[in-house]
Amino acid sequence: MLRRIKNIYHLLRAVVANFRYAFPTRKLITIAVTGTNGKTSTVNFIGQMLDLLGESNAWVTTIDFKVANKTWQNKTKMTALDPMEFQKIARQAVKSGCKYFIFEATSHAIDQKRIWGTHINVAILTNVTRDHLDYHKTFKNYLKTKLKIFRRKTKAVINLDDENAKKFIKKSRKIITYSIKNPKADLNLKNCEIKNDQLLGEFNQSNLLASLGALISLGFDKKIVEKNIFKLKNIRGRMEMIECGQNFKVIIDYAHTPDAFKKLYSAVVPLKKNKIIHIFGATGARDKGKRPMLAKIASQFADKIILTNEDPYHEKPEQIIDEIATGIPKIFSDYEIIVDRKKAIEKAIQTAEKDDVVLITGKGHEEIMAVSDGTKKGFKLVEFGEREIVKNAIQKILNTKS
Missing domain, CATH: 3.90.190.20 (Mur ligase, C-terminal domain)
Incomplete structure (x- = not known):
């Protein structure tokens, strides 16, 4: 009962926030990244790539917030921001002339309707493994929540290495798949050039493929994006x-x-x-x-x-x-x-x-x-x-x- 009341509270704040800030994400090309691990890195890599390509952008992550050339630390210890603060940042992005808005879509934010009213052009799945069962109680509930942002009208970038990938593919229509293990994926280690000496480990390779997929889904040239990947910098607190x-x-x-x-x-x-x-x-x-x-x-x-x-x-x-x-x-x-x-x-x-x-x-x-x-x-x-x-x-x- 208490949880339902809290969810209604967050939903009402999201409604008020969207009307207060004039549904800001409708004026932006928005990329939502969901998954258990890799969300922050993927958002950051996409933002860095867009910067290198001369495209103004904003992001919301566990680590920090960015609007155009201004970045400030996330001191809340929360990825699922209060709806008012989240839409306020999106509004700042609009006013600063940003074209793209990238954010982490956590299971809490989705389930509690904190991101209600947020327009999503591209939804990315990094992976879904055990986490937050103190809140969702079962893995089935956790997975079901993640699936909610994948819709027929939304472009999807999906990790084929995740055992639940088929469920996300079934929910989506315009799909780009990626994999570090499956050569049948649209983007894989054989047909993509993603070398970067600073970004070690298979998990970083997977996040780079996801980021590449997002930009390709938005119409960017694959070869031009690949040429900039070696310039990406590692992220604070990630390897x-x-x-x-x-x-x-x-x-x-x-x-x-x-x-x-x-x-x-x-x-x-x-x-x-x-x-x-x-x-x-x-x-x-x-x-x-x-x-x-x-x-x-x-x-x-x-x-x-x-x-x-x-x-x-x-x-x-x-x-x-x-x-x-x-x-x-x-x-x-x-x-x-x-x-x-x-x-x-x-x-x-x-x-x-x-x-x-x-x-x-x-x-x-x-x-x-x-x-x-x-x-x-x-x-x-x-x-x-x-x-x-x-x-x-x-x-x-x-x-x-x-």
């Missing part, structure tokens, strides 16, 4: 390398789902020359079922695991970590629990040896952490700069050696 002169690698990534862990390791394992040390936790007040799954995957690839705090919200960090730890097999002995995330990162940096890979996941681009405010269900946001912690820890080691 981000921290280089401070150390003799081991440090990677920060937003991965926080089982599927994201698998895809991240597919990119990290080829870089391995010695040990992989993985520091991670799990978000509180979210799908508890995936917690042991994360540990099980990490134990298959990492040589050492440090379990730590990661946005516990109102939950007890120790309880979350204990639930994660149940997924570590008994034969995997090299793991420890350090609840304080800062100390966990410092310990990993201090003990890292030459050619190790220190992998820090869960926070990615974020510089805040959601912790309990002392009430039963309440939380507060506190500053937490993971990059500075890493850099300071590395510098301490380098100063000691010198």
